[in-house]
Amino acid sequence: MNQKHRQAQPPLEFIPPMLNPWVLKGCKIILPFWLQTRTEVADIHSQGVETLVECYQQFQEKKTRFLMAFRHPNINDPYCLAYLWWRIIPQVAKQKKIPLKKPIHAHFMYDRGIPIWAGEKVGWLYSSLGGTSIQRGKMDLMGLRSARHLFTDGEFPMAASPEGATNGHNEIISPLEPGIPQLSFWCVEDLRKAKRSESVLIVPIGIQYHYLTPPWEKISYLLTQLETESGLISHQEESVNEKMLYQRLYTLAEHFLKIIEEFYRDFYHKKIPQIEPQNIDNPNLALGIRLQNLLNTALSVSEEYFNLEPTGNVIDRCRRIEQAGWDYIYRQELKPTHPLSIVERGLANRVAEEAELMMWHMRIVESFVAVTGYYVKEKLTAERFAETSLLLWDLVARIKGESSFFRPQLGKQTVQITIGEPISVSDRSLDYQKNRRQAVANLTQDLQTALDSLIIRD
The missing domain is CATH 3.40.1130.10 (Glycerol-3-phosphate (1)-acyltransferase)
Known part of the structure; x- marks a missing residue:
């Protein structure tokens, strides 16, 4: 923005x-x-x-x-x-x-x-x-x-x-x-x-x-880009097949989870429940549970700032956060009929800037509200690979402060x-x-x- x-x-x-x-x-x-x-x-x-x-x-x-x-x-x-x-x-x-x-x-x-x-x-x-x-x-x-x-x-x-x-x-x-x-x-x-x-x-x-035409090569290239930007070793030269791509996607998702969990623990002092994969028979289920815990944590950061109760489902919470942010940015007292002093305007801009930053956490959640830990695993299709890979691309774009609107085009x-x-x-x-x-x-x-x-x- x-x-x-x-x-x-x-x-x-x-x-x-x-x-x-x-x-x-x-x-x-x-x-x-x-x-x-x-x-x-x-x-x-x-x-x-x-x-x-x-x-x-x-x-x-x-x-x-x-x-x-x-x-x-x-x-x-x-x-x-x-x-x-x-x-x-x-x-x-x-x-x-x-x-x-x-x-x-x-x-x-x-x-x-x-x-x-x-x-x-x-x-x-x-x-x-x-x-x-x-x-x-x-x-x-x-x-x-x-x-x-x-x-x-x-x-x-x-x-x-x-x-x-x-x-x-x-x-x-x-x-x-x-x-x-x-x-x-x-x-x-x-x-x-x-x-x-x-x-x-x-x-x-x-x-x-x-x-x-299943765009396997472009999906592989997209994963390579994400691996590089997240600090993982690139696997670009390895053969492109569904099982290999799935392992790369899983490793990438787990790596992103670890990075962002540490981000909220270290800088927002959040206690995210530890999920030990060995205690759960299905590692994909463990991944899904970790993701949901992380989404709840991200929403709580925004809700605490805007003084909102975490009630309702994830979508309800996202909508309330969005409206609270808009109320901080688009304000009744800023109508042309209500002039503000330079100091008041400066403070209003500061509030708007902070509100925009706090809405960022909600935007991350909004992108992943339908993500599960098993969607790709249960059906290794190009469509499911592409959808999940592009959502990870959205995440990286938002983290870099870039627009996620202009996604990579993988094929007709x-x-x-x-x-x-x-x-x-x-x-x-x-x-x-x-x-x-x-x-x-x-x-x-x-x-x-x-x-x-x-x-x-x-």
Whole structure:
């Protein structure tokens, strides 16, 4: 993050959706070239799109409102979804002779933090495409009000990721956030209050990436780079095979754990539980336990600074830390109507800088929230090797103070988009009226199960 973002600033403003038809048309034209030249995506396949076409038809006939809940394993997911809306759905509708009004598009929710690290132009673009911003770590009333309005009255269906952020894994789903189920129940209530008869659905969408050619050589080269930067002896000249690569990856992961455990013990005076591998039959299990202990330790550093209780799951804790950091950086008293003295401004900048540094610990955890000690071991595929190696690359980039956004490209990929069976939220309205919290929890779990069932595990 650049120096500007380490300075105290006025509070983050809500970015309202301002759909611009000309921007939408321009993006449709640019998308194929962007996919070809700026991403690793070589081809996009789809399955079950007929279900989505029927949902769009019912939406346009004012029979239903629906939200597309998509998996979020990769930063290229938005481009793939746009290709689904703008290219694949119209083609399938034409083949099935189902008339759909153009344009085929979707409103979508995005994290308000994205324009912070990606640039203000991205915020303008998302807004111009009909997206609405949301701050995930607090009760963002304006963001929720906008999303609720779009779900009930928007020109297009909604789209959002219930995982909240990319987790870097094709075959592991992060614990889902309950926001989408809650938003869906609100839509049912709003329709009922308006005496409208539309049903409300959630459509699960799976997204997976597969290398056209397993990039073993590039994975080996990436491991060599990580070995060198972490102080391990390089094995670049050794033969490239799955077992050898796994041993290198395991050794590298264990080495990183040792270094960072010592970092928190020595400089943050943290007592991290000692795990003796000989006391656990499975060394991969021991590695996973050590990782989870380390993630809890890293979060505790941020939580102690921001005076937060370590309650909820890892994702809940990350969101609270992120919001606390933003509250220290983007402050109400820094509005233009509240001038500060030079001394007060200097102190505010100091607080902002420290908050940014403390959020660093949370960012490390955020990258590894879905990592286990056995993911690669149980299936030695190029995809799993690449995903884990790239997460380690992210870690090194963050430690060096560099952006983890521009990852190494290991090879061209094909993308599989799978449409699941719609989940009726309207049919659960009585359960919601009886026990709102339990109904939201049940729907969240059912959505997690539905998304997991869309993962293709060969």
